[in-house]
Amino acid sequence: MTYRRQCFLCDERVRSALRAGINLARKEHPFSIDAWVLLPDHLHCIWTLPPDDADFGIRWAIIKRYVTKQCNPELKRDDWMKPSKVKRKESTLWQRRFWEHQIRDDQDFEKHVDYIHYNPVKHGLVKQVLDWPYSTFHRYVKNGVYGHDWTGICSEEQMVDVGEP
Structure with missing residues (x-):
């Protein structure tokens, strides 16, 4: 999720940086993308990682760092920089954390x-x-x-069960 829900993820420059960041992360820490949606202020994805490797964090760190380096000059908000962001060498592009869930079975997937x-x-x-x-x-x-006309089968209960940060 972007910091303070800024709406820039669908911008061409950010999309290109995301693609490049994903490719960079995959070189050292392979994974496949099973499902993905990019929205203006957040994204959702399902990844498959190699057996005995559950380190989502390093992959997200590489991707976020790459996008920040590529897009920070245009998107950084100096007026939002807090001492904790400076101390952690963060920018104002990304929320600090992410939500993860381990898929339990085919139905959950x-x-x-x-x-x-x-x-x-x-x-x-x-x-x-x-x-x-x-x-x-x-x-x-x-x-x-x-089918191309699939409209979704998600009820409100299913959406709550899946969760969102």
């Missing part, structure tokens, strides 16, 4: 993938999932997992 793909509708960014371009939904349609 499907529920989270649906939640991820439905998120742009949930946040009122589009009326149908197909209309949001920054999502692995399109890959799932291409692979026959969803």
Whole structure:
């Protein structure tokens, strides 16, 4: 999530930096992206890491650091810099923490993938999932997992169960 919910993640420069940061992180700490949605102020994803490697943190650190280095000159807010941010060498692009959940089984995986793909509708960014371009939904349609007219099966209870930071 961005710091103070700033809406810049879908900007072309940030998207390019995210792609490059992901590729950089994958070189030293491999992972595959099973599902992803990028929203203006936050993102959701499901990653598969190698066996016996659960270090999401190092991967996020590499990605966030890369995006910050590439985009900080345009996006940093000096008026938001606090002593704790200076001490930790942080910028004003990212929230300090992230939420993680270990997928328990196939049903849990499907529920989270649906939640991820439905998120742009949930946040009122589009009326149908197909209309949001920054999502692995399109890959799932291409692979026959969803129909192009899939609208989401997430009830409010499911959204609460999945959780969001």
